[in-house]
Amino acid sequence: MTSSRLPRDSRHCPRPGTPRLAAAAMLYLAALLVHCVPLAMGQYDICKSWVTTDDGPSWEFYACQPKAMRMKDYVTVRVEPAGITCGDPPERFCTHENPYLCSDECDASNPDLAHPPRLMFDSEDEGLATYWQSVTWRRYPEPLLANITLSWNKSIELTDDIVITFEYGRPTIMMLEKSLDNGRTWHPYQYYADDCMEAFSMPARRVRDLSTTSANRVLCTEEYSRWAGSKKEKTVRFEVRDRFAIFAGPDLKNMDNLYTRLESAKGLKDFFTVTDLRMRLLRPALGGTYVQRENLYKYFYAVSNIEVTGRCKCNLHANLCTFKEGSLQCECEHNTTGQDCGKCKKNFRSRSWRAGSYLPLPNGSPNAYCECYGHSNRCSYIDFLNVVTCVSCKHNTRGQHCQHCRLGFYRNSSAELDDENVCIECNCNQIGSMHDRCNETGYCECREGATGPKCDDCLPNYYWRQGCFPNVCDDELLLCQNGGTCYQNQRCICPVGFKGVLCQQSRCEADKKDCDGAPGAGGSLATVALGVLALQLRGWADL
Numbered sequence: 001m002t003s004s005r006l007p008r009d010s011r012h013c014p015r016p017g018t019p020r021l022a023a024a025a026m027l028y029l030a031a032l033l034v035h036c037v038p039l040a041m042g043q044y045d046i047c048k049s050w051v052t053t054d055d056g057p058s059w060e061f062y063a064c065q066p067k068a069m070r071m072k073d074y075v076t077v078r079v080e081p082a083g084i085t086c087g088d089p090p091e092r093f094c095t096h097e098n099p100y101l102c103s104d105e106c107d108a109s110n111p112d113l114a115h116p117p118r119l120m121f122d123s124e125d126e127g128l129a130t131y132w133q134s135v136t137w138r139r140y141p142e143p144l145l146a147n148i149t150l151s152w153n154k155s156i157e158l159t160d161d162i163v164i165t166f167e168y169g170r171p172t173i174m175m176l177e178k179s180l181d182n183g184r185t186w187h188p189y190q191y192y193a194d195d196c197m198e199a200f201s202m203p204a205r206r207v208r209d210l211s212t213t214s215a216n217r218v219l220c221t222e223e224y225s226r227w228a229g230s231k232k233e234k235t236v237r238f239e240v241r242d243r244f245a246i247f248a249g250p251d252l253k254n255m256d257n258l259y260t261r262l263e264s265a266k267g268l269k270d271f272f273t274v275t276d277l278r279m280r281l282l283r284p285a286l287g288g289t290y291v292q293r294e295n296l297y298k299y300f301y302a303v304s305n306i307e308v309t310g311r312c313k314c315n316l317h318a319n320l321c322t323f324k325e326g327s328l329q330c331e332c333e334h335n336t337t338g339q340d341c342g343k344c345k346k347n348f349r350s351r352s353w354r355a356g357s358y359l360p361l362p363n364g365s366p367n368a369y370c371e372c373y374g375h376s377n378r379c380s381y382i383d384f385l386n387v388v389t390c391v392s393c394k395h396n397t398r399g400q401h402c403q404h405c406r407l408g409f410y411r412n413s414s415a416e417l418d419d420e421n422v423c424i425e426c427n428c429n430q431i432g433s434m435h436d437r438c439n440e441t442g443y444c445e446c447r448e449g450a451t452g453p454k455c456d457d458c459l460p461n462y463y464w465r466q467g468c469f470p471n472v473c474d475d476e477l478l479l480c481q482n483g484g485t486c487y488q489n490q491r492c493i494c495p496v497g498f499k500g501v502l503c504q505q506s507r508c509e510a511d512k513k514d515c516d517g518a519p520g521a522g523g524s525l526a527t528v529a530l531g532v533l534a535l536q537l538r539g540w541a542d543l
Helices: 022-035 196-200 240-248 255-264 293-298 525-542
Strands: 048-053 056-061 076-080 091-093 104-106 146-158 162-166 173-179 187-193 235-238 273-283 302-307 309-312 321-324 327-330 378-382 387-391 409-411 423-425 433-438 444-446 462-464 468-470 485-487 491-493
Touching (some): 146 302, 187 196, 187 235
Antiparallel strands (some): 076 146, 173 273, 378 387, 462 468
16 A cells, blocks of 8 residues: 655744845745755654555554654753852853953843853844853863753654854863763763864764764764854754765755665664763863963853754654653554553553564554454454454454454463464363363363363263263262172173162062062072972972
8 A cells, every 4th residue: 555645844944034035035945945854754654544455444554753843842951060050149251252341240140141051942032142151260270061961851863963052152172972761871972172182082073974884983073163263153063964964865865765774774773862962061162272361251151052853752653742741752553652652552462562663665664563463464443432453363363452262262371462373272072061162271161070171071970971970880889789790880780680770679579470480470590490399309209
């Protein structure tokens, strides 16, 4: 099935103001289009689609992810060490543009003169810059150090450059660090210095010079640290776009190749994933000279804006991410759950959880096998109940998600729910059992006298003869009487002159005809023998 791909929402791209000239407007829009290329291509925005095939209607599932957005709208900021923010106590400061007129003042108690951390993320009206500012370097030669930590309490994936805007000069030395575990551990992301070898013992390199095998290398750059003497030179970047361009080309048009490499190159996807970012400011701007100790009030840090563009990391199992209870949450699909859709729902833990995949292109794979546990290829959606039901469950399974066994089968405790042999036939004995169903452990319901898992054996004092029947006789309690013998517990073989189930009844008592002495009438051999003996004695007497 071919599904249409909606273009990524471009509301977060900058919009031009009202240009004075049409030509200028066209140039601006062209530049805008180039900037927003990665935000308009390669978006996996559909998690599933209801399709109709020759086999009937069913769901088709895809890898999916939320749109990119301005992550600074959801960030928590922390500045360290304590007391690094200017204004408490109030102090004056100078600027590099006019280093000898130090009439500016920072006062935390005065809203018009205060420079708190939140001003790094506010909207600046009418072009008036608002900024966070540190204390001045009045304690030189003690290092002027400041840490700015951005936390989201959520994994996010960077989709564009991180841009930090400094007022009054960019730092001479700084580091950008990242955390993947909410700030418990930190790793270097990029080094910045006017002299990389002196500051970090690393050669200076540019991102655009990296190769496909080194796209996730941590490097040191001198591009954003040297004094330029211009108010336009304010930004420091972490170049995400240039790293993407290594795979997608300079115009980022080959996004399929980028997604393929993100999926196949070890560690590349994690390289663009963070939960926290930390800027370590190690030396302020020096104005292109050595430190002038007679005027230390012109050395400080001032940050007016931090732009972080990215998306919630949902492991390709959600296309929506919402801000709930103070944090970002993925709206998980594919029967996954958790803040990052990082585990299966309670009733869908049939196999180990897996992240979705960008491959195969263009729709990717959700890697979700828990909808019907692999026992059905089709699902039916019941609209008024808002539930999905598996259709035509295979492998002797049944239920909404093929999670139960058919009647006449029971759950194989040694097999996972997605195993083809998850359901074992009960095989109840048709004669000894009440029906062909068994319980969850495989035991059938037996008729009276029958026993065993399949009801194919008999209880003590019962014998099998197309079913279990109670013993007629035995060698312990049900003894055959009057010399009778027990035959296979089924009947007593009685001696002449006795009858009954246990040979307990004399034939003479039951029927007088058996006792009249006539052999034809059924007289006993003993009676006949006595008669013969009497006749012989009588003949001897006549002699």
